[in-house]
Amino acid sequence: MPDIINLGFLGCGNIGGGVYHLLMDMHDEILKRQNIDIRIKRALVKSIAEARNDVPTAIMTENADDVLTDPDIQIVCEFMGGEQPAASFMQRALANGKTVVTANKMALALNWSALAATAKSTNAGLYYEASVGGVIPVIRSLTVSLDADEIDEVMGIVNGTTNYILTQMAQKGSSYGDVLAEAQRLGLAEPNPAADVEGYDAAYKLSILSSIAFHTHVPYAKIHREGITGVSPEDITYGREMGYTLKLLAIGKRTGDSIEVRVHPTFLPNDHSLARVDGTLNAIFNHGKYCQDMMLEGRGAGDKPTASAICGDILYAAKHLSMPLAPSFNNTDEPEAHISFTDNWICRYFIRLDAADTPGVLSSVASAFAARSISIASILQRPSENGLAQIILITHEANEQSVQDALSSLDPATVQVKSMIRVEA
């Protein structure tokens, strides 16, 4: 006799519809392979009258209790997006002992400790593979495959919209605004693009990723976040001339008990594995003490890839209902006391300056850096136009704070800082 597993959906838009259709399409195959009979019993929607996606209205409800309190429903799949009411619904499902599967990075990142505590208290499963990197199996890789390793670095292209915009800017030399407008026209960026282009989405994902990679809670609030709205085509072009590709990266590093977590535009050497991950693709690069370098690449969004990841979680959850060892939620609610978070990380820096084309200006720049022990790895100066010379510097490794200090010390009457972009790897 097969195991019958009853699912309840919270939300049934693009993602919920995609999961519904995958489970219908693969139902008999899953039954044959796994001896599991997956049934979708209830789906919470805002309005049954406005429901889409060819999901039968017979299973729909506008009352969350029909999903959250139905004793037949073992697994609750949350597809609402946004922090609330998704987080409180997940809390209630877990409190009722139901396993939860979600792709909601925002609700998860902002309510990590509370959700984990409730899951532990009722021994319920909590799965979220699709919350970071879509179909890329990075959550399972970190929590299971690399469980015996010591990860010291995660670095990811985890937002397809911004990667599409940066790729287009690089390939066409277009401005940020023009490419954004086109991405919006193509449905690749939201009418209000802030969550993507300001790096919020990537920061939620980095909170999740670094918490599991580093085995300690990394609160969202600790993440340094910069988006791509200030990126100019000139930076991309100069970077390329010097051998670098620009990406919006989510970066987490742990050295001993010190953790740095940051989302910002980043130059990578052209031959770095992440540098050629283009368009809407996502990829996550890890480094660990034993595994060394590893990269996982795939579709970070789209209803089918997202459904694949969610249904992988659903099947795993179905097999582990009695033993939901699931995620590495041995993270403490707050970061452990010995952990510190630093904003004064070390990396290399790409700096573009407009300098008055008069004697002594380059010397003043050089001495501002030298005074803070920042050494310059390469320099590119372009002939002046309108009496202004463009100077591009790439430093050797330096402290963030020293670089910020050096740039603040420059005399704005003769030197303007046009951009400062961090360089990794």
Add this chain to the structure above:
Amino acid sequence: MPDIINLGFLGCGNIGGGVYHLLMDMHDEILKRQNIDIRIKRALVKSIAEARNDVPTAIMTENADDVLTDPDIQIVCEFMGGEQPAASFMQRALANGKTVVTANKMALALNWSALAATAKSTNAGLYYEASVGGVIPVIRSLTVSLDADEIDEVMGIVNGTTNYILTQMAQKGSSYGDVLAEAQRLGLAEPNPAADVEGYDAAYKLSILSSIAFHTHVPYAKIHREGITGVSPEDITYGREMGYTLKLLAIGKRTGDSIEVRVHPTFLPNDHSLARVDGTLNAIFNHGKYCQDMMLEGRGAGDKPTASAICGDILYAAKHLSMPLAPSFNNTDEPEAHISFTDNWICRYFIRLDAADTPGVLSSVASAFAARSISIASILQRPSENGLAQIILITHEANEQSVQDALSSLDPATVQVKSMIRVEA
């Protein structure tokens, strides 16, 4: 109270030593994170007197029974390599109800059905993440994360030695023999390199990979296997001129109930994700109905990365001793009756010919292809030397058999087939 898990090792060379040292190094961290106290109770070696790797001789034994029949040992880790006695030892361990963790692709591929049947009969776990792609979590991704999906293609660079040789040949223009000799000097190729360069190693791995990807047993004997010993620097150079990079790929494709499995040198477009996986790196590219394209990349060998993958399996096994749902061993012993294996696949072909520089020769070549409905996508002819013209053709998609027929039909007095290399993606 932590769970105490007692391990027994079969073999304690490079890999076993690497696992031992990782488990010692990470013991307290694993205890803290997982509440599991991992202990290595016994290690079978050929000769205690000749043991290496700083593993204490006190745990060593020369008697396999000390590992296979010790009731305290819950997990047997096989690090012997080679088919026998590794396979029969694993059989005995499984028959005794012990979970087995192995990295031995040869023993596993050649004894898949028997090992799976024994594991099922005693409800013992059988884990083999490190058998394909080293630390790359491809086994877990296919068996767990993509469990609800329908994979139709796996394509992998799964042998670091041959990838190193092809990369060096491409970068230096050196001959196969010269690069092989250097790889042997550096310890990257065995004194007898046949297992790697003839594609046996890749074929064992492909048998495992395609069995789990396609949810049916894909016997090693069904795999078409060609190595890299016939690859010339000229092919690599001409391929590059035409936009292609040469890799030894393990390819599995499933269309309906038809499966093709093959290991051979393959040209990939330069912008394919696998094309820039260089040196000893491994990578596996999947395509599925829902997940679409996905690629996993990392270290395929080396004691530390291999130890990381094995210890991920050990921890997973330790948590699942009572419920070893482990691998997708719902594959039947023999491939199901409705499955067929084809040698007459469809792909594109790179063909290099030496042709007599006389009128009518190109026409005879063209008509041999046209007669079999093979159309030519691009052609490159070099001025003749010594009365011989070099002609390089790349076909559109064609049947293997038609191409073989066309090449056999050419008159060897005027046209010599120097190479025929399949082109994918």
